[in-house]
Amino acid sequence: MVRGGEVQVVDLVKRFGPVAAVHGINLHMPGGEFFSMLGPSGCGKTTTLRMIAGFEQPSEGKILLDGEDMTGTPPHRRHVNTVFQNYALFPHLNVFDNVAFGLRRQRVERSELQRRVGEALALVQLTGFEKRKPVQLSGGQQQRVALARALVLKPAVLLLDEPLGALDAKLRKQLQIELKALQQQVGITFIYVTHDQEEALTMSDRIAVMSNGRVEQVAAPRQVYEEPATVFVADFLGVSNLMQVTARGADAQGHCRIRLEDFELQAARGDTAVSGDTKATIRPERVRLEPHGSTGENRVPGTIERAVYLGNAFQLIVRLCTGQSIQTLFQNTGDEMPYAQGAAVHVHFPADALRVLRDTGARAPTTDKS
Amino acid sequence: MTATSASLALAGNRSVLRRVRDWLGNPWGRPRFLVLVTWAYIVWSIVPVLIAIQFSFNAGRSLTAWQGLSLTRWYWGDPVDSVWADPTLQAALLQSLKLAGLDMLIATPLGVLLALGLARWRGYLAEASNLLMLFPLVTPEIVMGVSLSLVFLYLFDFIEPSTTAQVLGHVTFSLSYVVVIVRGRLFSIGRQYEEAAADLGATPWETLWLVLLPLLLPAILSSLMIVFAISIDDFVISQWLSCGADCDTIPIRIYSATRAAPLPSINALAAIMVYFTIGALLIAYFLFRFLTRGERAAGKAGRSVVADMGGFDM
């Protein structure tokens, strides 16, 4: 099994004409990691992946593989392989010849070639499919052939460009699990591009959230979700319940004092030293609803605007008396919905769940701090 | 007729008219009016040619009066006037095939290279070249005929009107057709297969040979057939660059014979040309279908074989 596969992206810029698709990003992926680049369409994630693969030349910056600069190396000489979004299986070749393609370019000797192709197909559970043509395979099977074709060459890094996008939801979930298991089994670096935040959260060791050609945050899934560094990250992953507040810096305990209209709140998370107009966020599942009239810090009165039954959970949308709409989430434990539509409640934002963010005007971090 | 019965009759007529209009209009299904027009057009389009081919099997010498069926008289039976026996007709047939063959051999590779180059080259020169490639498609043949015969007379005068000149002319107008067809196929393939090949370690040349060319094969084969068909059918360029009787092609023979008391052997000659071209077309069609059957099943390129081969998107 191959180890290694450390990738470094240094000050990478890509311009198409006057427009910059990638604005000078820096990423460092140590070997053996499942690393995802997550963001909406046009954020530069696919462009970055294609630059690592070699299909696009960077306008500025460097790409290093295991310490070696491969920015000027053409794709057929880089020790990375790609799994394409539409699989790109050669239609005029059968499964065996597809998988053997790269090995034949390396002039691998016949018996070893047979052995390695057999191993690769076994790895993706497609033994026996050698003679089939791509058109005779289902989407999921084609995906696996594409994987086998790339992995048989034992690359240091595997690049995956939204490989599950063309599959239906159930198959996607199944393949997500298989891909993760595969990566752990083979042990090489996977660099995975997706716009589906759930996919990134489930599979990755670390996620780089990107927007408009810049990296907003790089961290493990849990941190990216629970400790978003910027407004964009907070909003992109899950529901963010963003509130416009005025911050007044940290108090003695290190909590940030923030003012939501007439209400004084304390936020224990995020950039607690910030002052001025900024945003605060809290995840729906951390908001507590208490009967109207409850007292204590971080409580704001409101009314239940809408109560939605989600099957495994209840979603209660509360309209605060200050005007904001807050989404809350309660697991369905078999009891009735805690509050009905129109009920008056007090909304409690626990201080250590309330996060104050640097507003979008500030520079988002472009350096990976891991 | 009383007023009542007259107005009743009128009402009856109106409802008949409305019924006819409704039947023709058929708002829930296919408008029958359009069906009629379409099939009428198809019949009108094909029947005259069928009649002409029919008369190539005429037992007698008339082109307007059917005198019985003779399958072979005008093709090879008649010892004097049949296509087989008449040396001028044979020569025309051979010349047409020669020109078409040479045209295929030269225009197709040249056109494939040109298509690849134009599809991927960027910049002002590339756009100008693309425009240059499109011009022959919209230039009237007489302009091309005049210009080529003048240039061979005054500038490139080392080339006489001859088979060589005719081949040069044919290739010139065939090139654009090849480019349009191959480029169409190129666009529907996309870059993905070549990127995959490079990703897997293939050098640029290996990618071209092992991946791009096999994928372009259907387009190359249809180009061959289409070049054959348009070359065989060409009249104007062949006539303008002709050296006389030795260089005459079938269309030239037909042209000169048509107004001069022709025999059914002319019909036979023209019919032979039809058999050749339709044969080439069928080969191209079935080959294309066979080679892209994989992609069709996957719902990708090749959905409309005729559109892919015809390449009518300029």
Add this chain to the structure above:
Amino acid sequence: MYPRRLWPAFAMPGVLWLCLLFLVPFYAVIAVAFGTVDPIFLNPVPVWNPLDWNADYVLQTLTGFLPGNDYWRVFIRTTEYVAISLALCLLIGYPVAYYISRHAGRTKSLLVALLVLPFWVSYLMRMLAWVNLLAPEGYVNRILTWAHIFTTPPDWLNGNPYSVILGLVYGYIPYLIMPLLAALDRIDKSLLEAARDLGASPFRAFVHVTLPLSKTGILGASVIITLPMFGDYYTPNIISGSPQTSMLGNQIDIFFHGGPQPAIGAALTLVLSVFLGVLMIYYMLTVAKASREAQA
């Protein structure tokens, strides 16, 4: 991925060929048109240097185009034939293309194959077929006398403009229907369904949705047949063979094949090319404007 220079290198042979055998010959036409005539042998002498050009023959030709003069009449006649033929082609071809595109369903492949058939029959054979049918004892006259439409049918094959128009329509209509069909196929069917859903009758949906959307297609297909039609000379020759129906192309043909002044012929060719060039530019500007509007 590929070396940058590869693609221009691939294109070079073809581009060179087209320059040498398409552009240069066209310049030869210009050189002859603006050239002189050898006084002894009466051969045209091309003048290659623009500074030495002799405008006599071109001017002579252009005056021929002034209203009332020879070429003017031929030009008007040609324009009439082309316009009428184009109108007839559209009148017949649009419904056919529309039907096949919109309603054909399972029979579509068969119909398209039948449409394509005329392409692969030599143009001359198709004209030959009509010459036989329109002959004095041909089927057309036989049917006409049998149906008592004419007692003595007119001579179709001698200077009859109707026959020429029939020939032009018959010959060129396949070249109109195919691009038109392709353009109609590209119209999003859901737009029409939306129109019907919003209450438009089939006729109104056609007039207000399909027709405007097919405008560029109609224009493109019309250009594809109009330009060659202007230069057609063999159709009138085969079908009519009389100077009464001669088109511009015939004039050029006469001057080169048996006429005394190829310089005039070259000048005529030049005039024809410029005229068609103007049409072509008009078409391209319209398409460019339409696509800009579509994107806005």
